[in-house]
Amino acid sequence: MASIKDVARRSGVSISTVSYVFTGKRSVKLETRIRVFEAARELGYFPNVGAQMLRNGRTHIIALSSPIHSYTNFTNYAAFFFEMVRAAHRHHFHVLLFAGEDEDEQFVRFADSNLVDGVVLLDVAWNDERIQRAKLASVPYVSIGMPMDSENLIAVDVDFEEVGRVAIDRLAESGHKEILFVGSDQSVDSKSKDVTESNYLHRITASIQAQARRRGITVHSVLTKGDDYSSVRCLLADTFDQHDEITGMITQTSIEFVNNAIGVLQLIGRPIPERTSIVSLASYGKTEMLPVQIDEMPLLPAAVCSKAMQLLIGALDGEAPRAGHIELLHPTYIDRGSIRRV
Amino acid sequence: MASIKDVARRSGVSISTVSYVFTGKRSVKLETRIRVFEAARELGYFPNVGAQMLRNGRTHIIALSSPIHSYTNFTNYAAFFFEMVRAAHRHHFHVLLFAGEDEDEQFVRFADSNLVDGVVLLDVAWNDERIQRAKLASVPYVSIGMPMDSENLIAVDVDFEEVGRVAIDRLAESGHKEILFVGSDQSVDSKSKDVTESNYLHRITASIQAQARRRGITVHSVLTKGDDYSSVRCLLADTFDQHDEITGMITQTSIEFVNNAIGVLQLIGRPIPERTSIVSLASYGKTEMLPVQIDEMPLLPAAVCSKAMQLLIGALDGEAPRAGHIELLHPTYIDRGSIRRV
DNA sequence: GTGAAAGCGCTAACAG
DNA sequence: CTGTTAGCGCTTTCAC
Numbered sequence: 141m142a143s144i145k146d147v148a149r150r151s152g153v154s155i156s157t158v159s160y161v162f163t164g165k166r167s168v169k170l171e172t173r174i175r176v177f178e179a180a181r182e183l184g185y186f187p188n189v190g191a192q193m194l195r196n197g198r199t200h201i202i203a204l205s206s207p208i209h210s211y212t213n214f215t216n217y218a219a220f221f222f223e224m225v226r227a228a229h230r231h232h233f234h235v236l237l238f239a240g241e242d243e244d245e246q247f248v249r250f251a252d253s254n255l256v257d258g259v260v261l262l263d264v265a266w267n268d269e270r271i272q273r274a275k276l277a278s279v280p281y282v283s284i285g286m287p288m289d290s291e292n293l294i295a296v297d298v299d300f301e302e303v304g305r306v307a308i309d310r311l312a313e314s315g316h317k318e319i320l321f322v323g324s325d326q327s328v329d330s331k332s333k334d335v336t337e338s339n340y341l342h343r344i345t346a347s348i349q350a351q352a353r354r355r356g357i358t359v360h361s362v363l364t365k366g367d368d369y370s371s372v373r374c375l376l377a378d379t380f381d382q383h384d385e386i387t388g389m390i391t392q393t394s395i396e397f398v399n400n401a402i403g404v405l406q407l408i409g410r411p412i413p414e415r416t417s418i419v420s421l422a423s424y425g426k427t428e429m430l431p432v433q434i435d436e437m438p439l440l441p442a443a444v445c446s447k448a449m450q451l452l453i454g455a456l457d458g459e460a461p462r463a464g465h466i467e468l469l470h471p472t473y474i475d476r477g478s479i480r481r482v
Numbered sequence: 483m484a485s486i487k488d489v490a491r492r493s494g495v496s497i498s499t500v501s502y503v504f505t506g507k508r509s510v511k512l513e514t515r516i517r518v519f520e521a522a523r524e525l526g527y528f529p530n531v532g533a534q535m536l537r538n539g540r541t542h543i544i545a546l547s548s549p550i551h552s553y554t555n556f557t558n559y560a561a562f563f564f565e566m567v568r569a570a571h572r573h574h575f576h577v578l579l580f581a582g583e584d585e586d587e588q589f590v591r592f593a594d595s596n597l598v599d600g601v602v603l604l605d606v607a608w609n610d611e612r613i614q615r616a617k618l619a620s621v622p623y624v625s626i627g628m629p630m631d632s633e634n635l636i637a638v639d640v641d642f643e644e645v646g647r648v649a650i651d652r653l654a655e656s657g658h659k660e661i662l663f664v665g666s667d668q669s670v671d672s673k674s675k676d677v678t679e680s681n682y683l684h685r686i687t688a689s690i691q692a693q694a695r696r697r698g699i700t701v702h703s704v705l706t707k708g709d710d711y712s713s714v715r716c717l718l719a720d721t722f723d724q725h726d727e728i729t730g731m732i733t734q735t736s737i738e739f740v741n742n743a744i745g746v747l748q749l750i751g752r753p754i755p756e757r758t759s760i761v762s763l764a765s766y767g768k769t770e771m772l773p774v775q776i777d778e779m780p781l782l783p784a785a786v787c788s789k790a791m792q793l794l795i796g797a798l799d800g801e802a803p804r805a806g807h808i809e810l811l812h813p814t815y816i817d818r819g820s821i822r823r824v
Numbered sequence: 825g826t827g828a829a830a831g832c833g834c835t836a837a838c839a840g
Numbered sequence: 841c842t843g844t845t846a847g848c849g850c851t852t853t854c855a856c
Contacts, residue, residue, distance in 0.1 A: 141539075141596065141620070143833055154843045159835060166836095169841060184620070189597045190535025191833035194848050197483075199532065204579070208564065218556035221563065225581045234597070237546070237579045239567045254483065255531045255576070278483070278526075368741045369711055370773055396738060399710045431712055485849055496827045501851060508852095511825060533849035536832050 142183035151179035162187055193254075202228055202452060203256040205270060206239040206263065211324065213394060216424045216439065220262055220284070223445040230446075231453055233257070258452045260284060264295075266342050280455035282448045285340065292464050294455060296447045299468035300340045300422070303437050304347030306473055307390050307419050310435070312355045315482040316388035316417060320379060321348055322401075323392045325363035340422055344392055360386065364393060372400035377408055387482045389418040395425035402432050417479040433476035443469055484525035493521035504529060535596070544570055544794060545598040547612060548581040548605065553666065555736060558766045558781065562604055562626070565787040572788075573795055575599070600794045602626060606637075608684050622797035624790045627682065634806050636797060638789045641810035642682045642764070645779050646689030648815055649732050649761050652777070654697045657824040658730035658759060662721060663690055664743075665734045667705040682764055686734055702728065706735060714742035719750055729824045731760040737767035744774050759821040775818035785811055 148155040153172060160166040161176040168176075179185075193199045204224055206217065221237070228235045236256055257279060261270050264285035271289055274281035283295040311319055323341050345361070352359045360383055364375055380386060391398055398420050402412055410416045412432050419435040420427065427436050447467055490497040495514060502508040503518040510518075521527075535541045546566055548559065563579070570577045578598055599621060603612050606627035613631055616623035625637040653661055665683050687703070694701045702725055706717055722728060733740055740762050744754055752758045754774050761777040762769065769778050789809055 145833080155833090156835080156844075157842060159833095160842090163835075167841075172841085186596065188536065188833050190532055190539075190541065191848090192835085193532025194530065194536050194832090194850085195834050195836090197848080201578070214557040214560035218560045218563070221560070221579065222550065222581045225579055229582075235579045236543070237563065237567055237577045239564045254528065366771070368738075368773070369745050396710075403711050429708070431710070487849080497850080498828075498852075499826060502826090505851075509825075514825080530849050533832090534851085536834085536848090537850045537852090539832080 141188075142180075142185040143188065144185070146183055147176060147179045147185050150183060151175040197254075198456075199255060199257050200232060201234045201236050201256045202449075203236045203238055203259045205259060205261050206237065207270075208240055209263070209265075212263070213324075215394070216441075217263070219424055219439075219441045220445060223441040224260060224262075224448070226442075227445040227449040231449055233449070257456055258282065260448055260452065280452060282452045282455070284444055284448055286343070286466070286468075290466055294451050294465045296444055296451060296467045297340070297469065298422075298440055298444065298471050300343040300471075301347040302468075303421055303471045304344045305351045306471065307421055307437065308348055308351040308355060308357065308359075310419060310473070310479055311388040311390070311417060312357055314388075314417060314479050316479075317357055317482075318383065318385040319352070319357060319359050319388040319390060320383070320386045321345070321359050321361045321390045321392075322375075322397070323361065323363050324367075324394065324397070325365045341392060344421060348390065364397060367394045367397040367400065369400045369403070372397055373404045373407070376401060376404045380408060380410060387415075387417060388479070389416055390421060391418065391423075392421045393423075395420075395423055395427060395430070398423070398427075398434060399430055402430060402434075413478045413480045417482070419479060428476075433478060435476050435478045436474050437471050438474065440469060440472070483530075484522075484527040485530065486527075488525055489518060489521045489527050492525060493517040539596075540798075541597060541599050542574060543576045543578050543598045544791075545578045545580055545601045547601060547603050548579065549612075550582055551605070551607075554605070555666075557736075558783075559605070561766055561781075561783045562787060565783040566602060566604075566790070568784075569787040569791040573791055575791070599798055600624070602790055602794065622794060624794045624797070626786055626790055628685070628808070628810075632808055636793050636807045638786055638793060638809045639682070639811065640764075640782055640786065640813050642685040642813075643689040644810075645763055645813045646686045647693045648813065649763055649779065650690055650693040650697060650699060650701075652761060652815070652821055653730040653732070653759060654699055656730075656759060656821050659699055659824075660725065660727040661694070661699060661701050661730040661732060662725070662728045663687070663701050663703045663732045663734075664717075664739070665703065665705050666709075666736065666739070667707045683734060686763060690732065706739060709736045709739040709742065711742045711745070714739060715746045715749070718743060718746045722750060722752060729757075729759060730821070731758055732763060733760065733765075734763045735765075737762075737765055737769060737772070740765070740769075740776060741772055744772060744776075755820045755822045759824070761821060770818075775820060777818050777820045778816050779813050780816065782811060782814070 144155050144158050148158045153176060157168060158176055161168050161173050225235050259279060259281045261281060261283045264283045264287050266288050268287045271287050275292060283293055286295050286297050323345060348359060362375060362379060405412055405416050412418050421437050422439050423436050424439045427434060447469065451465060486497050486500050490500045495518060499510060499514065500518050503510050503515050567577050601621060601623045603623060603625045606625045606629050608630050610629045613629050617634060625635055626639060628637050628639050665687060690701060704717060704721060747754055747758050754760050763779050764781050765778050766781045769776060789811065793807060
């Protein structure tokens with residue numbers, strides 16, 4: 141494995157010059173620079189990251205902490221992985237993946253060993269154990285998702301309070317009075333006895349209820365365990381049977397649920413959008429490929445991850461305050477005409 | 483950040499002793515050992531990985547190269563991520579994630595920079611560009627999936643030839659003569675002009691055809707683009723309309739497809755398993771939660787990743803030959819009674 | 825059972 | 841515009 145010394149010798153310059161050629165932190169005569177690059181190429185030289193880490197005290201690696209819950213939606217998760225990697229690469233950072241049930245113990249081992257410059261917490265639950273550690277850690281943490289105890293924390297997320305509010309407003313403005321809210325059931329993590337809801341369902345639900353009360357609207361809430369056709373049929377058939385008065389629907393579910401709901405509602409004589417108005421919240425996936433165009437307020441993994449990375453870099457550079465920064469992203473409402481005046 | 487020096491000073495021993503206490507490569511008096519650990523704990527000391535890398539020439543990090551194709555199934559993908567992380571952690575390795583479309587260029591930058599001790603290639607296509615690089619690289623590569631050019635390569639995968647063979651055999655032995663094969667459409671990657679099929683569909687298809695010919699069975703092949711209810715209904719209704727003689731079905735699709743197929747077949751008067759026999763290949767997901775129990779030959783992400791890690795470690799330790807090792811894992815047939823005698 | 829010291833590859837301060 | 845050199849934190853050989 142060729143080292144900087146070899147390159148220096150071969151190109152007839154000193155090692156510091158080679159270093160400066162590669163870091164670009166000092167101007168080097170073009171001719172020399174070319175000779176150095178040439179030599180490096182010939183020798184197959186790459187700077188040794190270990191040495192750089194040691195010297196610079198920076199690894200340019202972030203940890204992505206991704207616990208698996210019973211309700212974890214892998215599709216959404218993968219989207220965040222990919223977007224996080226993209227965001228990190230844009231800033232020349234690498235991503236170390238920590239995932240799974242045993243995630244916790246692994247975590248302890250590395251978090252302070254200077255392997256990573258910072259940590260991004262994915263899928264932060266309403267009361268997440270990791271938050272305690274975040275506050276004691278020697279490297280900056282950024283939480284994606286807002287936990288209950290968000291004091292003194294760097295966190296990014298879509299503003300789900302606003303999501304709920306806007307969803308209700310849209311339906312209310314079109315005259316809907318009786319609304320069905322369907323959330324995916326993820327109330328209890330199999331492992332812990334605590335209620336560790338994924339934070340955004342919690343926040344959306346609360347904000348929907350509050351806004352509905354404010355506008356004098358009735359919200360019927362149900363949770364769904366399965367997103368397959370027959371589960372959806374049972375759920376919706378039952379609900380609309382008991383509550384014929386429902387005209388609008390808000391879903392916070394997988395895209396499969398929505399897809400099946402389209403079919404079921406058609407079947408029970410309440411087609412979207414003619415007889416049922418609908419908006420899908422916190423969705424991710426190829427929504428535009430559904431047989432019926434559906435309004436949505438999507439998850440924004442790209443925006444969230446990008447912002448998370450920004451905040452992390454800021455904390456590393458000491459530009460931003462190292463803690464206590466909560467950034468709520470403005471949600472997007474995509475109007476596809478699935479809400480009709482009633 | 484406390485260093486080994488600080489620990490040495492505080493515990494009144496030399497730095498080499500501290501080092502030996504942590505590596506365990508030399509016996510140290512119990513009393514001393516305790517003093518060292520105590521001091522380390524008090525100072526919050528963790529060995530600096532950068533320095534260890536520099537010194538040992540090993541980073542204990544592997545790269546996981548995960549390109550995104552148009553047909554990428556995120557659920558399956560995430561499963562491999564998680565299993566790979568688990569397998570790596572078992573061997574005290576970390577996992578650096580490389581994912582996305584721009585994956586390639588990123589890849590070049592790091593692959594030889596001593597950041598990783600080895601590379602695992604995920605979702606290797608039938609003719610995958612990454613294979614060339616694998617052969618020239620200075621660190622060992624392990625391919626998950628078999629590319630066309632598998633010469634001189636370390637690769638692990640389920641034996642999909644056997645999967646196809648067994649599926650046909652099972653149906654044949656129950657007297658089925660006319661079989662429908664449904665594959666997920668992933669024939670062409672949107673980005674490249676080449677046909678870059680995910681390798682296993684290619685291999686399953688070929689082996690099914692061959693075995694069917696051998697046993698005098700007719701296989702009708704179709705590809706599916708959508709796995710949602712209406713797509714599935716169209717596809718199956720059409721197919722069974724034209725080929726009333728079909729009694730058996732082999733799917734290599736998402737679990738959603740299978741779920742919808744159960745409903746559709748019921749609807750068109752060909753319920754599983756009474757009138758239609760079925761086996762699902764290369765599946766991953768909560769198959770046992772389907773409304774009808776379905777035979778399957780699942781993907782084995784845990785086994786595959788575990789074996790990949792083993793081979794990688796072998797290559798690193800120079801125990802195994804550094805190249806040319808192809809390991810095909812024996813598939814499992816899970817019999818749930820969805821194949822009936824005809 | 826323990827310590828002293830060389831050196832891994834790199835960066836950057838200092839010197840020219 | 842370029843070179844010399846100290847030192848980052850660790851492991852390991854050699855010496856006791």
